[in-house]
Amino acid sequence: MSEAQLPLNGAVTGAGVAEWTPDSWRSKPVKQNPEYPDQKALAKSLSELKRLPPIVHPREIVKLKQHLRDVARGEAFLLQGGDCAELFDYCEQNAIESKIKLLLQMSLVLIWGADKRVVRIGRMAGQYAKPRSSPMETVDGKLVPSFRGDILNGFHADERDLDPGRLVRAYHHSSATLNYIRAAISSGIADLHRPLDWGLGHVRDPALKAKYSEAVNFLTEMLRFMHTVGADKTEKLDTVDLFTSHEGLLLEYEQSLTRLLDNPSHTPSPASTTKPKEYYNTSAHFLWIGDRTRQIDHAHVEFFRGIANPIGIKVGPTTPSADLLALLRTLNPSREEGKITLITRYGAAKVASLLPGHIRAVEDSEYARCVVWQCDPMHGNTQSVGGGIKTRAFSDIFSELQQTLRIHKDQGSYLGGVHLELTGDAVTECLGGSENLDEDDLSTNYTSFCDPRLNEKQALELAFLIADHYRCERNEAKTALVAA
Numbered sequence: 001m002s003e004a005q006l007p008l009n010g011a012v013t014g015a016g017v018a019e020w021t022p023d024s025w026r027s028k029p030v031k032q033n034p035e036y037p038d039q040k041a042l043a044k045s046l047s048e049l050k051r052l053p054p055i056v057h058p059r060e061i062v063k064l065k066q067h068l069r070d071v072a073r074g075e076a077f078l079l080q081g082g083d084c085a086e087l088f089d090y091c092e093q094n095a096i097e098s099k100i101k102l103l104l105q106m107s108l109v110l111i112w113g114a115d116k117r118v119v120r121i122g123r124m125a126g127q128y129a130k131p132r133s134s135p136m137e138t139v140d141g142k143l144v145p146s147f148r149g150d151i152l153n154g155f156h157a158d159e160r161d162l163d164p165g166r167l168v169r170a171y172h173h174s175s176a177t178l179n180y181i182r183a184a185i186s187s188g189i190a191d192l193h194r195p196l197d198w199g200l201g202h203v204r205d206p207a208l209k210a211k212y213s214e215a216v217n218f219l220t221e222m223l224r225f226m227h228t229v230g231a232d233k234t235e236k237l238d239t240v241d242l243f244t245s246h247e248g249l250l251l252e253y254e255q256s257l258t259r260l261l262d263n264p265s266h267t268p269s270p271a272s273t274t275k276p277k278e279y280y281n282t283s284a285h286f287l288w289i290g291d292r293t294r295q296i297d298h299a300h301v302e303f304f305r306g307i308a309n310p311i312g313i314k315v316g317p318t319t320p321s322a323d324l325l326a327l328l329r330t331l332n333p334s335r336e337e338g339k340i341t342l343i344t345r346y347g348a349a350k351v352a353s354l355l356p357g358h359i360r361a362v363e364d365s366e367y368a369r370c371v372v373w374q375c376d377p378m379h380g381n382t383q384s385v386g387g388g389i390k391t392r393a394f395s396d397i398f399s400e401l402q403q404t405l406r407i408h409k410d411q412g413s414y415l416g417g418v419h420l421e422l423t424g425d426a427v428t429e430c431l432g433g434s435e436n437l438d439e440d441d442l443s444t445n446y447t448s449f450c451d452p453r454l455n456e457k458q459a460l461e462l463a464f465l466i467a468d469h470y471r472c473e474r475n476e477a478k479t480a481l482v483a484a
Helices: 039-051 058-072 093-114 165-186 206-228 251-256 299-304 321-331 351-363 394-411 439-444 456-483
Strands: 076-082 117-123 136-139 142-145 243-247 258-262 277-281 286-289 311-315 340-344 372-375 382-385 389-393 415-421
Touching (some): 039 165, 058 076, 058 117, 058 277, 076 093, 076 372, 093 206, 093 456, 165 251, 206 456, 251 258, 286 299, 286 340, 299 321, 311 321, 321 340, 321 351, 340 351, 340 415, 351 394, 372 394, 389 394, 394 456, 415 456
Parallel strands (some): 076 117, 076 415, 117 243, 243 286, 286 311, 311 340, 340 372
Antiparallel strands (some): 136 142, 258 277
């Protein structure tokens, strides 16, 4: 059977389901597509990528899809986080370990607060491309091509020419990063028998510190009790699942790593020993379509509609409700639970006026209880301060998240997760938080080459605040039950 004859996902048109192949996106208009001057070098890099083995396995992708189905049903919570733009230089032990440990620590707090399992996805091992609003920018008074991520060009002004060799370098850095993630986890980095650093010296507000202390004391005592009674003698406390993700921006790279492979979740019937095949994008477990590339009749949506991976869609102030439904019907015509994650990012000042309409459009349609709703409180709250430095205020980030939680409760829907730009390092890129960072502090350790990230204390603080919201909600429900 030829590839064109295989049953594939497809957009429903008046004539039925349009044919899909890994390169059918080339017939559509494409945004954010690099125009390499050296086409011969590009062809060589793409040929090498197609020869290299998958970075992730379909069995892992299917496992994540099962977890996201649970999130869509309200039975689990999704924590997704990592760098805005990953650099090749981040492919080193300390940087990888610090993010693993931070995501683990945040997930423990969320389990305590939300009383649900936590699904962890890192913006790691592939987040090397960034969309840009302008192809050029001014650096030291000189007009140069914009930095578009390590997969395309370098940050330094003399490295701004597009280099197709970086596509292969991105593959190898992604593979090395994921290889070390797997090695670190299998070697016990996530082992809960090990002590965790719950230092609270940075928290200045007494009431906040008391809440954090309550959570830390509970978690510490719980782990100690499990050790005492021998309940910690289980592999489940030694390891965790950590999946990888990135924005699927460079379609030539994504196409090269999209492979026709057996669907491991299918059990053959006695009459047949063959498994059905599906196209898996093996560059990551989870990919998302950005706010700049989600046009329904353009190349990115065309590519994404044919892959079996779980998919995210960024939803913002410029997203019409009609487009939202058209995207769902195109990308998930079979209404598979958890297949699509809607990543909302409006800004603290706009979320109250925009989110309810988007929720109603989806939840009043055939896709009710089918999607994962996820809040990205970062991208809509970026601002510039003195000297043009980009930053975000922790108060705005938490405000959007807090409003989103309340709106979903009012609408009868479920906020299934958060999507954060963060780092395990002690950077000073976002204002506020319990450390009370101000504009003068930003220059202390501002290392991002793109957007500002939460540092490890701010990220953990946000996890505590989310957990506190859910605990208060549960206490209110218990009180109401007793009163009734």
